[in-house]
Amino acid sequence: MKKVHNFNAGPCVLPDEAIEAGIAALKDFKGTGMSVIEVSHRSKEWEGIMEECESLWKELLHIPDGYKVLFLGGGASMQFLMVPYNLLNKKAAYLETGVWAKKAIKEAKGFGEVEVVASSADTVYNYIPKNYTIPTDADYFHITTNNTIYGTEIKHDIESPITLVADMSSDIMSRPIDVSKYGIIYGGAQKNVGPAGVAFAIVREDILGKVSHYIPTMMDYSVHIKDDSMFNTPPVFSIYIMVQTLRWLKKNGGVEAIHKVNLRKAELLYNEIDRNRLFVGTAAKEDRSIMNVCFVMKEGYEDHEEAFLNYAKSHGMVGIKGHRSVGGFRASIYNACPIESIEALVKCMQDFEKQILG
Numbered sequence: 001m002k003k004v005h006n007f008n009a010g011p012c013v014l015p016d017e018a019i020e021a022g023i024a025a026l027k028d029f030k031g032t033g034m035s036v037i038e039v040s041h042r043s044k045e046w047e048g049i050m051e052e053c054e055s056l057w058k059e060l061l062h063i064p065d066g067y068k069v070l071f072l073g074g075g076a077s078m079q080f081l082m083v084p085y086n087l088l089n090k091k092a093a094y095l096e097t098g099v100w101a102k103k104a105i106k107e108a109k110g111f112g113e114v115e116v117v118a119s120s121a122d123t124v125y126n127y128i129p130k131n132y133t134i135p136t137d138a139d140y141f142h143i144t145t146n147n148t149i150y151g152t153e154i155k156h157d158i159e160s161p162i163t164l165v166a167d168m169s170s171d172i173m174s175r176p177i178d179v180s181k182y183g184i185i186y187g188g189a190q191k192n193v194g195p196a197g198v199a200f201a202i203v204r205e206d207i208l209g210k211v212s213h214y215i216p217t218m219m220d221y222s223v224h225i226k227d228d229s230m231f232n233t234p235p236v237f238s239i240y241i242m243v244q245t246l247r248w249l250k251k252n253g254g255v256e257a258i259h260k261v262n263l264r265k266a267e268l269l270y271n272e273i274d275r276n277r278l279f280v281g282t283a284a285k286e287d288r289s290i291m292n293v294c295f296v297m298k299e300g301y302e303d304h305e306e307a308f309l310n311y312a313k314s315h316g317m318v319g320i321k322g323h324r325s326v327g328g329f330r331a332s333i334y335n336a337c338p339i340e341s342i343e344a345l346v347k348c349m350q351d352f353e354k355q356i357l358g
């Protein structure tokens with residue numbers, strides 16, 4: 001089915017199987033004689049999908065007892081607000097690793113003091129700050145594990161003396177994580193686990209109920225926990241495709257297996273960037289993301305940027321233009337991006353190099 005090599009940052013490439021299953025369910029959902037977007041979300045057929053969704057999450061990420069997985073509207077951007085609504089009494093600590101982190105910080109400031117423990121803004125967020133101290137008097141510490149725009153990633157679970165909250169929008173399910181180290185993990189689905197329209201939040205239940213301010217009903221995690229993400233009508237079609245995407249992941253060996261593939265895919269592309277005389281990577285090597293690979297033309301060859309974009313486009317590459325704040329190129333190589341697409345991009349880079357430099 002795929003006719004192009006899709007490197008879009010989000011929404012992005014999804015497994016063919018998930019899309020085919022979506023098409024089938026749009027016509028007839030589980031033999032109900034109705035489309036999946038026509039059935040009642042209170043029907044037992046739909047409730048089966050919601051249950052399967054949560055149980056796939058729990059199985060694929062080995063989520064321990066005491067956590068609930070929520071599926072909510074509003075995207076990761078609404079989680080920027082929901083997190084402080086539910087957790088921030090006096091003070092929160094944030095690591096500023098990009099504009100998404102900055103947006104999360106902005107929302108938290110409406111609820112109390114925000115301590116930015118470190119920032120890599122000075123170098124357009126091309127590395128992950130280290131050697132910072134997490135204040136023990138803050139209500140939580142917030143990190144953005146994968147910085148989609150800059151191609152940097154916190155690839156290991158960090159130790160935090162206080163509740164750890166992570167925006168994992170663009171690396172969730174790409175590598176194994178120890179969920180027990182986190183109080184909340186959230187993100188938009190559209191980068192690695194489904195289409196736009198639904199956000200996930202993995203919430204440790206015992207951290208809730210500790211703030212003194214009023215929490216509006218729709219902002220309150222405990223309301224959504226009590227009603228199994230069905231306090232109001234959930235984004236049914238987005239959730240349906242998410243379930244199909246997770247089924248595909250499970251069938252392919254789960255997170256541990258896809259992680260190995262992801263490492264191979266990233267290595268292939270980074271090796272070419274490092275070898276090629278025309279290109280250079282923008283992220284600090286030790287912090288390179290395995291999901292978003294950012295690179296630019298080497299000094300002296302900047303004039304060829306447009307030509308390379310056109311050359312890649314003519315060979316079926318889609319979505320490799322870098323974010324405007326970084327420039328150059330970005331290849332998002334999420335779980336469903338096949339290794340063949342990366343091989344095709346590498347070949348493009350090699351052929352273009354020969355054209356320019358002989």
Ligand SMILES: *Cc1c(COP(=O)(O)O)cnc(C)c1O
Nearest residue numbers: 075076077100148167169170188
């Ligand atoms: C895309 C992205 C977001 C925003 O997600 P929405 O679902 O569009 O609100 C937040 N954080 C990160 C790391 C992202 O990549």
